[in-house]
Amino acid sequence: MTTTTTPTSMNRAVRNFDKPLWRRLVLNRESATVVLLILVIAVSMATVRGFSQPITLNYLLLDTAPILLIALPMTLVMITGEIDLSVGSMVGLASVVTGLGVQAGLPFGVAAVMALLAGAIGGAVNGFLVTVAGLPSLAVTIGTLALFRGLAVGLLGTTAVTDFPEMWTALAKAKISGTTIPYIMVPFLILLAIFIVMLHFTPFGRGIYAIGLSKDAARFSGVHVERTKFILFVLTGLVSAFAGVYYTLRFGSARGDNATGLELQVIAAVVLGGVSVFGGRGQLYGVVAAVLLIGVISSALRLAGITSDVINVITGALLVLSVVSASVLAWLQRARRRPGRPPHLAASTAS
Template sequence: MSDTTLAGTGATRTYRDYGHPLWRRLLVSRESAVILLLLLVIGVAMLRVNNFGSPLTMTYLLLDVAPILLIALPMTLIIITGEIDLSVASMVGLSSVLVGILHQGGLSIPVAGLIAVIVGCIGGAINGFLVTVVGLPSLAVTIGSLALYRGLAVGLLGTTAVTDFPQFWTDLAKSKIGGTALPSIIVPFLVLLVVFALLLHFTPFGRGIYSIGLSSEAATFSGVNVNRTKFILFVLAGAVSAFAGIYYTLRFGSARGDNATGLELQVIAAVLLGGVSIFGGRGALHGVIAGVLLIGVLGSALRLANVTADVINIITGVLLVLSVVSTSVLVWLQNTWQKSRRSARNRTAQHSPH
C-alpha cells in the first residue's frame, strides 16, 4: 500500500480504497451520500412546496443551473489536481460581451461564438502559463485574472447592454427537447459530461490528474507531465466558461459586462459539496453533478416557499462549510478506526499461543 501525506492538511491519503470492489467504491462514498441527500430534498420539496414538481419548474431549474453544470466539469478536474480557477465567471462575462459586440458589428452568432471560445482558450492559457511556467499560486493568479477579464468586459461595453439578438438563437437557448421538460442545453452538457467523464475516469490522463492531487512530486517521478496536465485543464476551463457565456447571453437575450457575477462561488460550492477534496486527489463527476443539482433544487424550492435570497445564500454557505469540514472529520474517524483495529489485532497476537 502506498501512502501520501499532504503537508498542512493533517490528512494521509492512501490508495487502499481503490482495492475495494467497484460496487463498494460507488455505493459507499461521499458521492452516494450527496445523491441520496439530493433525492431526499427533491422528495420533501415535492411534498411540501406547491408547484415544485411541475414541468415548468423543472425546466427553469435546469436552465438556471446549466452554466454551473457546464463550468463544474473542468473545475472538478482542476480542483482534483489541488489547484483552483476563480476567473471562470469573469470569462463568462467577457464571452458574453464579445458575442454582443461582434454580432453588433455584423458577424453571425456562430462566428461570434467561435471567436469567444477562442478568446476563452487564450484566457485559460494565460492562467495556465502563469501557474505552470512562472510558478505562481493558482489562487493568486485567478484572482488577478478574475479582475482582468471582468475589467475587459466592462471596459469594452461600459454600462450599456446589447440586446439585439436573432430570435432564432434566443429561442433555441430556451427551447426544450421535444415535448419533455428538458431544455436543449442539456444535450451539449451531456456530450461534454461524457467527454470529461471518459477523460477523468478511464484514461491515463485522468489517472495522472489524481496522482497530481495526491502528490505532484510522486506524479512527476511516475512519468506524469504535471505542468502540461494543469495547463490543458486551465485551457479547458476557459473554453467551457466561454461556451457557458454564449448560452448565458442568448438565454437572457442580453450581453453585459457584469453577467454571471459571483457564479464562480456557486461552481466551487457545488464541486466541493459533490465530494471533491479541496486538498486535491479525490472526487468524481457523478458526485459533482449531484452537488450542482442539490444546490439548484434547494434554491428553487426555497424561492417557491418565499424564502429570501439572503437566507438561501446562508444555507448554501453552511452546506459548503460542512462539505469541507466533513472531509477532515471522516479522515480522522477512519484513521481512529484503523488504529483501534490494529491495536486489537496486536493484542490478540500477543495473547495467542505460539
C-alpha cells in the same frame, strides 16, 4: 541501501482500494450526495406547492446549465489540487465579446467563435502563469478574475447589447420536443460523456488523480504535470466561454457584470459533490448531483417565498458542512489507524 517512506497521500490512495468494490461505490460522499438529492426532491414535491410542475424542471435546468457546464472542467482542475476563480468573470467577458461581435454586424456564429477563442486564451494565460511561472493558482485566478471582469466592463461600459437573432435566443430557451428538458442539456450531456471518459478511462485522467495525490510522484511516474494542468486551465476557460455564450442568449443581454459571483456557486457544488479541496479525489457524478441539489434547494425555497439572501446563506452552510464533514471523517479514519491504540478502543471506533 536507504529506505523511503510512502507519502501519506499515497497511503490514502492505496487504502481506498482495500475495501470491496460495492463499498467503494456506495459508501462514499458522492453516493451520499445522490441520496440527499433524491430526498430533497421527494420532500420538495410533497411540501412545496408548484414544485412538481413540469415548468419547474425546465427552469431548474435552464438556471443550473452554466454551473453544470463549468463544473465539469473545474472538477478536473480541483482534483489536481489547483483552483480557478476566474470562471465567472470569463463568462462575463465571453458575453461581452459575443455582444460586441453582433453589434459590429458579424454573424452570431462568428461572434460566438470569437468568444470561445477569448475563453481559450484566458485559460491559457492562467495555465501559463501557474505551470510556467510557477505561481499559485489561487493568487493567479484571483488576479485574472479582476482582469477579465475589468476587460468586460471596460469594453462595453455600463451599457448592454440586447439585439440578438431571435432564432438563437429562442433556441437557448427551447425544449426538446415532447419533453420539458431544454436543448442546452444536449451539449452538456455530450461534454459530460467526454469528461467522464477522459477522467476515468484514459491515462490522462489517471495522471490527473496522480497529480492531486503527489505531483512529484506523478512526475517520476511519467506524468507530464505542467502540460496536464495547462490543458485543464485551457479547457476551463473554453467551457466557461461557452457557458457565457449560453448565458447571453438565455437572458438576451450582454453585460460586463453578467454571472458575477458564479464562480462561488461552481466551487461550492464541486466541493459538495465530493471533490477534495486538497486534490486527489472526486468523481463527476457526485459533482453533477451536487449542482442539481443546490439548484433544487434554491428552486424550492424560491417557490416557498424565501428571499435570495437566505438561499445564499443556506448554500454557504452546505459548503461549510461538506468541508467540515470531510475533515471530520478523515480525522476519524486516521484515529482508527493510529498505532498502539488499545484493542477495545479500535473495536469501538470500527463499530
